[in-house]
Amino acid sequence: MNKTGKVISINISETKGVVKNPIQEGFFKENHGLEGDAHSGEWHRQVSLLGIESFEKMRAKGVELNPGKFAENLTTEGIVLYDLPVGTQLKIGDTLQEVTQIGKQCHHGCEIKKLVGDCVMPREGIFTKVIEGGVIKAGDSIEVLLK
Template sequence: MEFTHFNEKGRAHMVEVGEKDVTKRMARAEGKILMSEKTLSMVKEGSMKKGDVLSVAQVAGIMAAKKTSNLIPLCHNTIPSGLDVDFEFLNNGIKIIVDVKTDGKTGVEMEALTAVSTGLLTIYDMCKAVEKNMEITDIRLLEKKGGKSGQYLRKPVGKVVSVNTSETKGVIKNPIEEGSFLEDMGLEGDAHAGNWHRQVSLLAMESFDKMANKGVDLTPGIFAENLTTEGLELFSLPVGTRLKIGETIQEVTQIGKKCHTGCEISRIVGECVMPKEGIFTKIIKPGKIRGGDSIEVI
């Protein structure tokens, strides 16, 4: 595969698309902006002084997609036939998802990515008076269809937010910098480790988000999960799925579990999302896992 934006002399040029067929094309992209609980609450309540943050960011994303060729030097002037900008509240920020469609000779990946970037920058601009250390992250293409190259679908990739352990069962686990995961055992030193099918427990931040309004400080380990993750809908993975997490390879053995009443978790949280959306794995290949390590479906 070669770069297409260079001519035979190695200089930048706009790719000739005149001979290409007009086809239906689409692209989907996403990105996140991370912020404090206070800032996020103000966005939800509509109490920012500059106005309705998401409405302005939505219009900004649409305008940016339509002006992409004016911003990115070698992009063709593509007219979107459909454009949707949507938002999702996270536990620690906001995700923006953009879908762009067109009937044309070139794709709309850049239009989708430009809309995401501009929408996130607009959120930052609307909120910067309250918080300046917001972080824009994870801007990426999720899918594209149409054209000679056909369909591209991003391979699901997540990351480890926290590794958590406890010496006894039925209590909240505490985050640690790094954990050693042993074959036929699980997390070394953890109360739930053992030669059984539920060696490691995992729960995603996306599940945390569903309980964000319960009035509880939802920190990693609060649901007694060994691995707090982000970026993958864990409970949708079939039993038997193998995951490369850090240095380890793990196999999904169970989705959800029976809730045990009377534990410290239910006392503090009131209800637990782990029984419905947590998953359990066994260690196939041992190794170390640290916060920030990637999770790949293999």
């Protein structure tokens, strides 16, 4: 398993259930998530991550997708996120995060699923909680920490 990767995009939205918009950098608050994002808060799914490799699978089906389209906070490259066990810690930019969930139940009426008959976020997206807060910028490295 690859132990390093990088952040392609940081994505944010003020309301739930909508596509997130890319930003240059974001502040990820300890035990809260991305400041200003609708999904942040004191729960186990503070930050959502999806690999650009998952986007490529959907692009192969003829759908042009940009980071944030799956409502993920961090679009990553180089790590097979869904292979990481729950409890794995990730050093991302200035932050330390812990994997809390792999995949999720797809919400009813997913636009991507309607368009192509499939959505990768429920299978390949992961969720983390912020253990140590800080800034994450596009291009920052991601390091899988061994326990």
